Amino acid sequence: MSMLGGGYSxxxxxxxxxRSPFKNGKEVGIKVAxxxxxxxxxxAIRSAVYLSxxxxxYDEEFDGNDFSAxxxxxxxxxxxxxxxxxxYFADFAKLERFxxxxxxxxxxxxxxxxxxAIELCRMKGYTKIYGHAQDPLVSFWSRFGGKPVEPRRELxxxxxxxxxxxxxxxxHPDAISLKTDPYVLIRPEGQWDTPGVLDQSSTRSTPSSTAx
Numbered sequence: 001m002s003m004l005g006g007g008y009s010x011x012x013x014x015x016x017x018x019r020s021p022f023k024n025g026k027e028v029g030i031k032v033a034x035x036x037x038x039x040x041x042x043x044a045i046r047s048a049v050y051l052s053x054x055x056x057x058y059d060e061e062f063d064g065n066d067f068s069a070x071x072x073x074x075x076x077x078x079x080x081x082x083x084x085x086x087x088y089f090a091d092f093a094k095l096e097r098f099x100x101x102x103x104x105x106x107x108x109x110x111x112x113x114x115x116x117a118i119e120l121c122r123m124k125g126y127t128k129i130y131g132h133a134q135d136p137l138v139s140f141w142s143r144f145g146g147k148p149v150e151p152r153r154e155l156x157x158x159x160x161x162x163x164x165x166x167x168x169x170x171x172h173p174d175a176i177s178l179k180t181d182p183y184v185l186i187r188p189e190g191q192w193d194t195p196g197v198l199d200q201s202s203t204r205s206t207p208s209s210t211a212x
Contacts, residue, residue, distance in 0.1 A: 008119075008190075008193055009030065009112075009115055009116040009119040009120075010030050010031075010032055010072060010116040010117070010119055010120040010123075010190050011030065011031065011032065011190050011191055011193070011194075012028075012029045012030050012031075012116075013029030013030055013031040013073070013075050014029065015078055016078065026076050026077035026079075027076075027077070028074060028075065028076055028107070028108055028109050028112045029074070029075040029076075030072055030073070030074055030075070030112060030113065030116040031072070031073045031075070031190075032070055032071070032072060032073075032120070032188075032189050032190030032191070033070070033071035033072070033073055034188050034189065034190075034191075038071070038073060039066070039071065041073055041080040041083070042066075042071045042073060042083040042085075043062075043066075044080075045073075045080060045081070045082065045083045045099050045100075045101060046061060046083060046097060046099050047061075048099075048101055048102075049099035049100070049101065049102070050097075050099060050158075053102065054158070054159075054160070055159075056158045056159075057158070060157070060158045061097075061158075065085070065087060066085065068087065069085045069086055069087045069088075070085070070086045070087075070088075070120065070189055070190070071083060071084070071085055071086075072084045072085075072086065072113060072116055072117055072120070074100070074109045074112065074113045074116075076104060076107060076109060081100065081101045081103075081104040081107075081109055082098075082099060082100040082101065082104065082109045082110065082113050083097070083098075083099055083113075084096070084097060084098045084099075084113055084114075084117050085097040085098075086117055086120060086121065088124065088126070091126075091128060092126060092128040092129065092130050093121040093124070093126040093128075093129050093130070094129075094130045094131060095114075095117050095118075095121075095129060095130070095131040096131060096132065098110075098113070098114075100113075110140070111143075114140075114141075114144055115144070117129075118144060118167060118169060119172075120190060121169075122169055122170075122171070122172035122175065123172050123174070123175055123176060123192070124175065124176055125171075125172070125175040125176060125177060126169075127168060127169050127170070127171055128166065128167075128168055128169075129166070129167040129168075129169065130149075130164070130165065130166055130167075131146070131164075131165045131167075132155060132162040132163070132164060132165070133146070133162060133163050133165045134160050134161070134162055134163075135161050135162065135163055138163050138165065141165050141167070144167055145167050145168065145169065146165040146166065146167045147165065147166055147167075148163050148164065148165060148166075149163075149164035149165065149166050152164070176192065183195070183196075183198065183199050183202070186198045187199070
């Protein structure tokens with residue numbers, strides 16, 4: 001599994017543990033949202049960026065897809081400063097709703113978030129990653145192998161012009177599959193390397209067969 005920033009690239013945030021030699025002694029950490037509080041952080045970041053800065057209408061930003069997706073949160077120290085949504089289709093994953101709070105756009109968080117999202121998709125078995133980039137940000141995605149989809153189709157929504165981007169990556173050597181240990185498959189999203197509560201339940205001495 002690819003290691004970025006000294007750990008699993010999409011699971012590096014540890015509360016109170018993000019110290020480093022960088023500016024202000026604060027490191028970038030990434031977490032896959034796994035509770036309502038995490039989603040509140042995601043929605044707060046997106047509201048600040050899209051509703052406030054870009055004046056996007058509420059019902060265009062919160063489009064009904066948030067509960068069928070994974071969400072990544074980017075931290076600097078313990079401050080949530082960035083987020084991204086990932087949705088999954090049959091043969092590709094889609095990166096979207098990438099937002100970084102204005103005060104943190106000169107940090108490394110955007111690059112770290114993009115790498116983490118791509119690695120999460122690879123871990124889930126995807127080799128094609130699709131997205132819509134605002135036209136000025138096409139060059140940002142090119143550093144990760146993103147290329148405009150040809151033939152180009154006009155794409156305008158919420159008062160901005162977008163370009164379809166496709167990133168093609170190598171298969172992940174440890175990607176989740178039917179051959180993966182069943183205990184790994186029932187661990188929380190993005191925490192497949194850490195034994196969870198259901199791993200622990202396997203140590204109880206009297207199994208029950210009354211439920212699937």
